[in-house]
Amino acid sequence: MSSRDEVVRRYRDYLDACNRRAWDEIGTFVADSVLVNGIIRSRSEYIADVQHTFSIFPDYRWELRRAVQEGEWLAVHLYDTGTRRDEFLGAPGDGSPVETHEFDMYRIVKGLIVEVEGTADNARLRQ
Template identity: 75%
Template sequence: MPSRDEIVRWYGEYLDACNRRDWEAVAAFVAEQVLVNGETRSRAEYVAGVRRTTMIFPDYRWELRRAVVEGEWLAVHLYDTGTRHWEFLGADGDGSKVETDEFDLYRVVDGQIVEVEGTADNARLRE
């Protein structure tokens, strides 16, 4: 079993790949099938979901604030920022700077995300 520090370092590499928009590297962190908020998704669907965020907010960045590790589970608090360039939940793509908090719970097996439950304060992304 990897140590807490190893898991947090691994997750930092995942976030770095997301922030670099290195979609092949992001995919390497995800199992072929992954359970996302109770729905089974393919690796490609998972990556496409992350990409959608960066299409609406081209400069979107995820920053790790806190992490808690327990066995296969990793809970994270992220601080997210970006600029809204396209419509999102009824808000125009007017170039507004946005920020929000995101909370995710990942199950990681053999170095890959197999399950994630997550939520972000999307209301703040509309402001």
């Protein structure tokens, strides 16, 4: 993948697969191992992490707001929404709607996510 448009289109396809809970499809966007915030995760562990988000927020959705690409790196600003159905960071699973902003850096090699550095404003998910 070389052009910015191709990289962003593929990332949008990845987000779409996440939002549809297309577990097998998500794996086609991820390398065999991924460095996530300094921790090596296998493809199946990476997918399990995404699934865990849905166990707490069953209707969680990621919406791409902005993307900046440079070389192998893609920086994204995401707007996340969902409904808290299970306890999260001490907040009860009371059906509260939540929203937050997330900022991530993805290193993409040969079309596959090989590294992610990211953060979300999780304090907002407790409110």
